Amino acid sequence: MSNLSRRKLIKAGIAATAGLSGLGVATHFAKKYGLIPPDSGGIWGLGETLTYASQRLLTRHSLAREFPRSMISKPPLANEMAPPSDAFKRLQAGGFADWRLTVDGMVAKPTSFSLAQLKSYPSRSQITILACEEGWSYIAEWIGVPLSHVLDAAGILPQARYVVYYSIAPGWWDSIDMADALHPQTFLAYGMNGGELPVGNGGPLRMRLPRQLGYKSVKFITHMSVTDDLKKFGKGLGSAAPEGGYAWYAGI
Amino acid sequence: MARLDSVPATLAAREPSSAPAIPAAQVTSRHPALVRITHWIVTLCFFALLVSGTEIMISHPRFYWGETGNVLTKPLFQIPIPSSRALVPTGYGYVLPDQNGWSRYLHFQAAWIMVCTGLLYLIYGVFSGHFRKNLFPAGADLSWRALSSDFANHLRFRRPSASAAWSYNALQRLSYLIVIFVLFPLVIWTGLAMSLSFVSAFPVTVTLLGGQQSARTLHFFVSIALVLFLIVHVVMVCVAGFKSRMRAMITGGAVQKERP
Numbered sequence: 001m002s003n004l005s006r007r008k009l010i011k012a013g014i015a016a017t018a019g020l021s022g023l024g025v026a027t028h029f030a031k032k033y034g035l036i037p038p039d040s041g042g043i044w045g046l047g048e049t050l051t052y053a054s055q056r057l058l059t060r061h062s063l064a065r066e067f068p069r070s071m072i073s074k075p076p077l078a079n080e081m082a083p084p085s086d087a088f089k090r091l092q093a094g095g096f097a098d099w100r101l102t103v104d105g106m107v108a109k110p111t112s113f114s115l116a117q118l119k120s121y122p123s124r125s126q127i128t129i130l131a132c133e134e135g136w137s138y139i140a141e142w143i144g145v146p147l148s149h150v151l152d153a154a155g156i157l158p159q160a161r162y163v164v165y166y167s168i169a170p171g172w173w174d175s176i177d178m179a180d181a182l183h184p185q186t187f188l189a190y191g192m193n194g195g196e197l198p199v200g201n202g203g204p205l206r207m208r209l210p211r212q213l214g215y216k217s218v219k220f221i222t223h224m225s226v227t228d229d230l231k232k233f234g235k236g237l238g239s240a241a242p243e244g245g246y247a248w249y250a251g252i
Numbered sequence: 253m254a255r256l257d258s259v260p261a262t263l264a265a266r267e268p269s270s271a272p273a274i275p276a277a278q279v280t281s282r283h284p285a286l287v288r289i290t291h292w293i294v295t296l297c298f299f300a301l302l303v304s305g306t307e308i309m310i311s312h313p314r315f316y317w318g319e320t321g322n323v324l325t326k327p328l329f330q331i332p333i334p335s336s337r338a339l340v341p342t343g344y345g346y347v348l349p350d351q352n353g354w355s356r357y358l359h360f361q362a363a364w365i366m367v368c369t370g371l372l373y374l375i376y377g378v379f380s381g382h383f384r385k386n387l388f389p390a391g392a393d394l395s396w397r398a399l400s401s402d403f404a405n406h407l408r409f410r411r412p413s414a415s416a417a418w419s420y421n422a423l424q425r426l427s428y429l430i431v432i433f434v435l436f437p438l439v440i441w442t443g444l445a446m447s448l449s450f451v452s453a454f455p456v457t458v459t460l461l462g463g464q465q466s467a468r469t470l471h472f473f474v475s476i477a478l479v480l481f482l483i484v485h486v487v488m489v490c491v492a493g494f495k496s497r498m499r500a501m502i503t504g505g506a507v508q509k510e511r512p
Contacts, residue, residue: 044354044358046364058450058453063452065451065455065458067319073324080338129319129464131446131464133311134312134337134352135468136314136322137321137465139319211448211449212448213448245353246353247356247357247360251448251450252356252360252450
């Protein structure tokens with residue numbers, strides 16, 4: 001082995017060691033500051049982690065763009081969905097008077113809210129884009145109660161890291177980190193364009209996350225669970241989306 | 253014109269004297285190692301982005317201008333292909349299988365690798381003089397006369413002379429510069445401008461483009477431009493001598509004269 005190649009080898013060794021320990025330190029801090037998404041394992045983990053980590057570093061508090069009323073899409077779009085379950089039809093027949101939203105997990109007071117209760121909280125509205133991962137989009141006015149208000153009412157515990165939410169439709173659930181859960185534009189929406197939220201758009205109650213793609217805005221919300229560990233839910237990937245092959249974080 | 257690599261690596265020195273006699277002056281490293289490695293990583297990422305991007309587009313092959321667009325909106329234009337979603341009126345009686353999950357994962361992973369590789373290449377290009385020596389055309393080569401003669405030679409598929417082949421001509425330089433400094437930045441920008449979260453922090457990146465759907469339409473057009481470049485690039489490589497050019501971009505070693 002010539003001197004030159006030995007020197008090269010030593011240099012490469014030092015670089016590799018520095019790189020690996022740098023990666024170790026980066027992973028430690030990424031975990032500490034919650035920059036690793038629940039679907040970070042597997043072959044797509046690299047891209048997902050880079051996307052989620054950079055979004056958390058750049059956009060934690062930024063507000064989704066809001067639009068003038070004149071830009072609301074007319075006529076409003078309601079995308080296709082599975083036929084409603086019998087449980088849903090029964091509640092619908094009763095004018096959703098018996099619709100409940102139960103909140104449990106890491107909260108001081110596990111609570112079951114009625115729609116009337118949710119509507120009695122200060123209502124907020126936003127005119128934002130709902131964009132689907134497929135490529136289409138529309139603008140609507142969304143009326144509801146900020147999720148943070150509901151979480152406060154249930155008394156969220158300091159160790160909480162994620163909010164998991166479920167639709168009445170079986171197998172339809174998702175989750176968000178606290179940055180999104182406490183974001184002022186994250187709503188439990190019950191109204192749209194000045195009226196009730198139509199069933200086609202997720203009525204009577206839908207999650208509304210204007211900074212993420214439409215599939216995170218799960219329709220027909222009946223249950224939420226606050227947690228510090230998404231591993232306990234489903235297959236441990238964070239939500240039904242990664243179980244079905246889609247990314248957990250959809251702010252891209 | 254400057255040679256592609258100012259340091260002629262003498263292969264002959266490394267080879268035993270019994271090797272076929274190729275004069276040392278004729279064999280040289282045509283492309284630096286970093287350029288070769290980044291070239292192939294980018295190639296791989298580009299194909300991944302092209303396949304996954306096409307796959308995502310199939311779920312809604314309609315394009316719009318402005319902030320919003322959906323099946324109730326009149327499209328700017330529509331690609332006449334079947335869709336992977338039943339809601340899209342395509343005129344076809346069937347729906348393709350949904351492949352968006354892995355397509356989206358792959359699209360963003362390839363985009364990250366491509367952007368990181370691109371940054372490495374940019375830093376190298378600036379500090380090594382690669383851009384200055386090999387890509388920025390000399391003033392005289394930019395005259396209409398010189399450019400149109402280059403262009404005419406290309407159209408006639410005329411092979412460059414042995415000495416001219418060692419350096420990029422002005423037309424080549426211009427196309428590479430446009431790809432590196434215009435099309436790639438544009439495709440990244442228009443891609444980011446579709447991200448709801450990214451534009452919440454940097455709203456001007458989408459308003460400058462005319463809206464989120466405009467960004468999507470522009471992303472499509474810039475991708476088409478990149479595909480056109482790829483086609484011309486590959487055709488030109490074949491015209492100039494596929495074997496020698498591939499060898500040059502893989503091992504760096506190239507024989508000056510293309511042997512039949």
